[in-house]
Amino acid sequence: MDPQKIILFYKFTPLADPEAIRLWQRTLCEELGLKGRILISPHGINGTLGGDMKSVAIYIKKTKAYQPFKSTDFKWSEGTGNEFPRLVIKVRDEVVSFGAPQELEVDERGVVGGGQHLSPEQLHELVERRGDEVVFFDGRNAFEAKIGKFKNAIVPRVATTRDFVKEIDAGAFDNLKDQPIVTYCTGGIRCEVLSSLLKKRGFSEVYQLDGGIVRYGEKYGDRGLWEGSLYLFDARMHQEFSEDVVALGRCERCDGPTHQFYNCANLLCRKLILLCATCAVDNVSTNCRPEHAEL
Numbered sequence: 001m002d003p004q005k006i007i008l009f010y011k012f013t014p015l016a017d018p019e020a021i022r023l024w025q026r027t028l029c030e031e032l033g034l035k036g037r038i039l040i041s042p043h044g045i046n047g048t049l050g051g052d053m054k055s056v057a058i059y060i061k062k063t064k065a066y067q068p069f070k071s072t073d074f075k076w077s078e079g080t081g082n083e084f085p086r087l088v089i090k091v092r093d094e095v096v097s098f099g100a101p102q103e104l105e106v107d108e109r110g111v112v113g114g115g116q117h118l119s120p121e122q123l124h125e126l127v128e129r130r131g132d133e134v135v136f137f138d139g140r141n142a143f144e145a146k147i148g149k150f151k152n153a154i155v156p157r158v159a160t161t162r163d164f165v166k167e168i169d170a171g172a173f174d175n176l177k178d179q180p181i182v183t184y185c186t187g188g189i190r191c192e193v194l195s196s197l198l199k200k201r202g203f204s205e206v207y208q209l210d211g212g213i214v215r216y217g218e219k220y221g222d223r224g225l226w227e228g229s230l231y232l233f234d235a236r237m238h239q240e241f242s243e244d245v246v247a248l249g250r251c252e253r254c255d256g257p258t259h260q261f262y263n264c265a266n267l268l269c270r271k272l273i274l275l276c277a278t279c280a281v282d283n284v285s286t287n288c289r290p291e292h293a294e295l
Contacts, residue, residue: 006234013044013108015042019091025040026089037084075215082235099165133179147230195208220241228245228246229259250274252273260277
């Protein structure tokens with residue numbers, strides 16, 4: 001059996017006919033037997049796919065043959081073939097939902113007016129030069145940071161990506177406007193948009209971690225500034241970068257260390273709960289507390 005692989009990718013570039021891109025991508029993925037999720041908008045493409053290594057390689061080659069996607073950065077990881085139940089490809093106003101499509105400007109080089117890209121090595125150089133001045137700003141949903149984040153990072157209390165604009169416009173982070181801010185997220189796409197929104201609102205020195213946590217973890221594992229596990233939006237739920245990882249998450253029942261989220265057993269609830277292996281065995285524990293259920 002061919003090894004199973006997962007790819008994470010995005011590309012900001014103007015697309016005149018997103019629906020035509022959707023039809024092409026669906027046909028290509030179906031021919032190759034790939035599953036996962038792709039979002040397409042006038043601003044570009046954002047996707048996570050899984051399948052046989054040979055099929056994934058062919059997909060990358062054919063997608064890159066389309067000139068606007070030629071420079072797309074594809075991030076590889078190991079898979080089992082069971083990460084995605086089906087293939088979903090949709091056209092949306094945004095490829096990442098900040099609720100501000102009218103604010104985003106892209107050209108052939110990517111997002112216009114975004115933060116300066118920093119490689120993992122350049123990030124370390126910045127921290128060495130500026131020390132505690134540097135502010136790590138988590139561009140993910142708050143629950144993702146429960147199992148992993150950069151040391152001393154600011155984690156905005158947001159439940160969805162759309163909440164960022166409300167928090168920023170409410171002045172929650174105005175005290176950071178003159179400090180060096182490094183935005184980070186899973187693969188880099190949320191930071192592309194977030195950094196541009198911050199700059200438009202008067203934040204003077206904004207950076208973004210190029211390639212996101214994924215690229216940083218590949219370079220430094222658990223020997224750098226990252227702590228814990230990386231939350232993933234597929235059946236894996238989390239990823240560790242080495243055997244030396246320290247579990248930051250706390251079980252919601254016994255407060256023991258864990259990095260494993262579980263879907264609430266209450267089918268009317270969409271909440272994810274953190275449980276250790278012992279508590280997860282108890283079916284009662286896999287129901288979140290009633291006051292947290294979302295009906």
